[in-house]
Amino acid sequence: MAENRNKKNQFNIEQINAQYGKLPPQAVEVEEAVLGALMLERDAYVTVADYIDTHSFYKEEHQKIFEAIKKLSTNEKPVDLLMVTQELKDREQLEEIGGPAYITQLTRRVASAAHIEFHARIIAQKFIQRELIRVSTEIQSKSYDDTLDVDELINFSESSLFKIAQGNIKKETVPIKPVLNEAIVQIEKAKNQKEGLSGVPSGFTALDRITSGWQKTDLVIIAARPSMGKTAFVLSMAREMAVAHTQGVAVFSLEMSSVQLVTRLISAETELGGQKLKSGRLEDWEWEHLNRKISSLDKAPIFIDDTPALSIFEFRAKCRRLKMQYNIDCVIVDYLQLMTAGTDNRGSREQEVSTISRSLKAIAKELDIPILALSQLNRSVESREGKRPQLSDLRESGAIEQDADIVLFIHRPEYYGITEDESGNSLLGVAEIIIAKHRNGATGDVHLAFKKELAKFSDMENQFNPGFNTPQTFSSKMNDEEDGLSGEGISNNNDFDKQKTSTSDAPF
Secondary structure, eight states: OHHHHHHHHHHHHHHHHHHHTOOOSOOHHHHHHHHHHHTTSTTHHHHHTTTOOGGGOSSHHHHHHHHHHHHHHHTTOOOSHHHHHHHHHHTTOTTTTTHHHHHHHHHHTOSOSTTHHHHHHHHHHHHHHHHHHHHHHHHHHHHTOTTSOHHHHHHHHHHHHHHHHHHHOOOOOOOHHHHHHHHHHHHHHHHTSTTOOSSBOOSOHHHHHHHSSBOTTOEEEEEEOTTSOHHHHHHHHHHIIIIITOOOEEEEESSSOHHHHHHHHHHHHHTOOHHHHHHTOOOHHHHHHHHHHTHHHHTSOEEEEOOTTOBHHHHHHHHHHHHHHHOOSEEEEEOGGGOBOOTTOOSOHHHHHHHHHHHHHHHHHHHTSOEEEEEEBOGGGGGSTTOOOOGGGBSSOTHHHHHOSEEEEEEOGGGGTOOBOTTOOBOTTEEEEEEEEETTEEEEEEEEEEETTTTEEEEOOTTTOTTOOOOEEEEEEOSOGGGTOOOOEEEEOOOOSOOOOTTOSOOO
């Protein structure tokens, strides 16, 4: 299959050359020097493996020789003139590349492998140039096709360019010293923060005490069954991030329209019920109150995109533009299962979700921001006593659990008719935030107040639920479960001086 792809790419390049009368970017002599050096130096393949692969070579003969070298090296066999010749003979390709004489000629062209890394970079550069020419020509050809939807064309263009960058631009290995200095700078920066947070604040005090805010490059999965308040939860956080801390937040709403989303924000901000806002039947003083309260939202750096069935390639492109234009600090996706992996995906739905999950983590690392993605849970929760969700309930793909740095579950016992806990404390209006996975910190439960008539979460307040006095508990778990490391359970009695509510003012 790879050989057919290489032939197709080569044919495309030759077509382009015939049209424009130009030779494609190439460095045949450098390719010969690299192949010769690979057969002279025992560990030379390890040096170039990060820069080039079989398809990086321009000449088809060189691709076959490199593939033979690659197989020998992978199987930990000696890579020399005799072994490469024999490998090509076993593949019945020896005569196709010019016979033993050509292999011997390659080794005579170089005296050592001293400059092989530099030469490999040149080959990689020429390959990227050829790929860009090929893709741009395809884009140009498709642009003349009136039957092709322009959104599909843009998606094809962005995904094609992304594949070139993703497949050929690799991050260098760096020594520990500069990374150590960067880590110290981040620790000092966290020390100077008023709230003692090193990441983007969620707005929920008890939750932030465990996570220290949402950390850069983290993929945070927030999962729950329908009607648990996933959207309300992230909107409460988006409001707190943008209004109280002036952090730029992008919200990708694949399920609800932007107007519906903003209406929910208005309801939570003004404490006016959603039904009242839908009907528009407000008293004069309520209109005045609404106009006064939404002034803070008007200036908030919140960016909403309600594109349905958003592909991961479109999502990446939009996030990049938002990062460049507005320097956003956090991205929220509502919700993961409504995204697509792209038009060329032909695998199962589970494979598609795995691709999406893996890509979300890669985008978080690339843009150096946290990504909060909502996810559905399967129906196993409903048949379990107590209805508490667990990691195995994540819908459609175990890759979500694997890729996520943090997995949170939202659980409202009241929804299932459970009004008291084992100690007799009231669970009315109480939401449990279950931190089921925390790659770099503690796991455990956090209790928040939930006002269902406003679809609003806030810190637990004594006046909201006087009978509830259950301590927040969490256990240290600095690594994944598979690492087998977990600390002893500790408790947080939630006895700090003042708890800050995520939506500020008391009801009017």
